[in-house]
Amino acid sequence: MAGHIPEEKVDEIRKSVDIAEVVGEYVQLKRQGRNYFGLCPFHGENTPSFSVSSDKQIFHCFGCGKGGNVYSFLMEIEGYSFLQAVRRVADKTGHSLPEQFNETPVQQTDPEAQSILDAHEWMTKLYHHMLRNSKEGKNALQYLLERGFTEETIQKYHLGFSPTSPDFVATFLEKKGFHPQTMVKAGLLNANEKGEYFDRFRGRIMFPLRNHLGKTVAFAGRSLGDQEPKYLNSPETELFQKGRLLFNFDLARSSIRKSKTMVLFEGYADVLSADQAGIRNGVATMGTSISETQAQLIKRYADRVIVCYDGDSAGMTAASKAAKLLKQTGCQTNVARLPEGLDPDDYIKKFGGDRFEREVIEASDPYTSFIINFLRRNYNLQLEGDRIAYIEKVLQEIAQLERAIEREHYLKALAEEFQMSIDTLKSEVEKLKAQKSNANLLQTYERRPQHNVPVKRSSTHRKLLPAFHNAERKLIANMLKNPVIADKVQEELGGAFNISEHQVIVTHLYAYYEDGHEPNVSQFIERLEDQSLKDLVIQLTMSSGMDEEMSDQEISDYLHRIRSENTDRNDIKSLEAEQKKAEQHNDPIKAAEIAMEILRRKQELKNTH
Numbered sequence: 289m290a291g292h293i294p295e296e297k298v299d300e301i302r303k304s305v306d307i308a309e310v311v312g313e314y315v316q317l318k319r320q321g322r323n324y325f326g327l328c329p330f331h332g333e334n335t336p337s338f339s340v341s342s343d344k345q346i347f348h349c350f351g352c353g354k355g356g357n358v359y360s361f362l363m364e365i366e367g368y369s370f371l372q373a374v375r376r377v378a379d380k381t382g383h384s385l386p387e388q389f390n391e392t393p394v395q396q397t398d399p400e401a402q403s404i405l406d407a408h409e410w411m412t413k414l415y416h417h418m419l420r421n422s423k424e425g426k427n428a429l430q431y432l433l434e435r436g437f438t439e440e441t442i443q444k445y446h447l448g449f450s451p452t453s454p455d456f457v458a459t460f461l462e463k464k465g466f467h468p469q470t471m472v473k474a475g476l477l478n479a480n481e482k483g484e485y486f487d488r489f490r491g492r493i494m495f496p497l498r499n500h501l502g503k504t505v506a507f508a509g510r511s512l513g514d515q516e517p518k519y520l521n522s523p524e525t526e527l528f529q530k531g532r533l534l535f536n537f538d539l540a541r542s543s544i545r546k547s548k549t550m551v552l553f554e555g556y557a558d559v560l561s562a563d564q565a566g567i568r569n570g571v572a573t574m575g576t577s578i579s580e581t582q583a584q585l586i587k588r589y590a591d592r593v594i595v596c597y598d599g600d601s602a603g604m605t606a607a608s609k610a611a612k613l614l615k616q617t618g619c620q621t622n623v624a625r626l627p628e629g630l631d632p633d634d635y636i637k638k639f640g641g642d643r644f645e646r647e648v649i650e651a652s653d654p655y656t657s658f659i660i661n662f663l664r665r666n667y668n669l670q671l672e673g674d675r676i677a678y679i680e681k682v683l684q685e686i687a688q689l690e691r692a693i694e695r696e697h698y699l700k701a702l703a704e705e706f707q708m709s710i711d712t713l714k715s716e717v718e719k720l721k722a723q724k725s726n727a728n729l730l731q732t733y734e735r736r737p738q739h740n741v742p743v744k745r746s747s748t749h750r751k752l753l754p755a756f757h758n759a760e761r762k763l764i765a766n767m768l769k770n771p772v773i774a775d776k777v778q779e780e781l782g783g784a785f786n787i788s789e790h791q792v793i794v795t796h797l798y799a800y801y802e803d804g805h806e807p808n809v810s811q812f813i814e815r816l817e818d819q820s821l822k823d824l825v826i827q828l829t830m831s832s833g834m835d836e837e838m839s840d841q842e843i844s845d846y847l848h849r850i851r852s853e854n855t856d857r858n859d860i861k862s863l864e865a866e867q868k869k870a871e872q873h874n875d876p877i878k879a880a881e882i883a884m885e886i887l888r889r890k891q892e893l894k895n896t897h
């Protein structure tokens with residue numbers, strides 16, 4: 289699991305950072321006693337059940353069951369490999385890794401993916417070179433400069449040009465030794481029936497599309513003249529999934545982290561123009577409408593998002609959908625208003641970056657204001673029927689607001705505009721809210737994830753655990769803290785725990801102490817390959833009541849309980865074997881007798897719990 293970096297190095301780097309500090313870059317944490325609490329970044333929630341322990345250097349979510357150390361956290365939230373996570377912490381704390389670990393491919397084992405990445409890197413350079421230096425690229429460069437893109441922007445985003453010759457790229461890639469079939473898959477070439485290969489992008493301005501690590505994984509080619517389509521994108525591949533990536537996220541990330549704000553655009557050119565105007569926290573979807581995954585990603589980094597789409601009707605409809613999805617993730621969502629017929633890029637070119645920032649970004653409407661206005665276009669408010677339908681729609685939006693002061697604000701405006709009593713409107717909203725909370729309750733029950741949550745934290749659930757199960761949990765929690773207890777349990781019980789997950793955990797734990805390690809949960813979980821086991825260990829460590837010191841008497845009691853459960857189970861197993869034998873020997877009376885005995889023993893087992 290630990291790549292091939294020496295274990296001591298991995299530990300040393302892990303110990304050099306405080307997990308609360310790293311998690312704090314993603315989650316707003318509040319200190320409470322010895323732990324920190326915040327909203328879980330891995331599942332949607334309104335009350336914090338995500339906790340970080342500085343003492344133990346671990347995190348744990350009581351809601352979804354996720355847990356681990358600083359590396360697991362980074363792997364989960366950034367999609368890093370283990371090595372990437374170690375490297376990130378090493379960079380942060382100024383540690384250096386042995387030479388061979390400094391450069392690792394994204395997909396360590398997949399040569400095809402690596403080849404696609406390499407080809408994209410070559411093509412980014414080649415297209416850029418063609419834009420800058422070729423005769424053919426001159427027109428394209430001229431066009432970009434005339435449209436107001438600066439040399440720096442062209443450089444920063446590695447904009448390029450794909451020559452019109454049908455096999456310029458095909459020949460180049462072949463010379464470099466890339467397999468043409470793989471290049472077709474990568475979307476750089478097309479093949480005809482005769483098995484000849486041609487360039488997919490011809491005579492277009494090329495926008496490299498980078499993943500979140502800054503590697504080009506696809507291209508968008510914009511036509512120069514009236515060539516259709518206006519934008520030609522790479523096809524989806526393993527490395528390029530439109531719904532998972534955000535354009536410019538790699539470059540915008542640090543600015544987003546600082547400002548906790550993100551600006552979401554529709555077009556690549558909008559992002560570039562905004563960046564040129566000093567707005568560094570702009571991202572865009574990849575030519576598709578925003579996906580749930582992208583919305584979650586945005587929420588993870590930003591408290592506030594400003595949707596800035598085209599000013600036309602299609603743009604506003606798309607903006608309302610995007611804003612709604614973002615709002616649902618819990619992001620504070622605003623929508624920018626642009627004059628009809630202008631996109632952000634046009635606006636900046638026409639009125640300048642300062643005005644854009646002041647009059648579009650900063651003057652953007654909070655989601656509810658926007659939606660109340662947006663809904664108007666569907667109704668003719670001169671007609672009474674339409675008016676009522678519109679008011680009902682607006683009330684539904686208002687009912688979703690969490691803060692009473694906000695609800696009051698919009699209700700007042702509505703009451704004034706339509707000359708209605710605010711009390712009537714208020715009672716309507718209360719009704720809608722009641723309906724909504726009933727529906728929510730149902731949904732929570734239906735949606736609650738069952739997998740990956742070995743044992744829930746709810747106290748009722750804990751009471752339901754059989755006594756031996758609880759005994760095993762308590763023992764392991766104490767063994768994790770105290771090698772002397774682990775020693776004693778190893779001697780008396782060995783691996784004979786009844787729950788198979790517990791068997792695996794204690795086996796690793798014995799080996800961990802035998803290697804001479806001190807108790808350290810954060811370090812120990814590195815040895816467990818299975819994420820659900822890591823989660824379970826963390827959960828055992830973090831659950832309340834697990835922290836209490838154990839007396840020798842208690843330890844003996846627990847051991848006894850586990851052992852007798854074990855004996856009973858073994859007894860039942862051998863009885864079952866005997867029963868089978870009797871059946872095979874055509875002795876139904878004996879078989880029935882044994883079956884009765886099994887039933888009795890099982891009943892007994894149940895009663896003792």
Ligand SMILES: [Zn+2]
Pocket residue numbers: 328329330331338349350351352353354
């Ligand atoms: Zn969670």
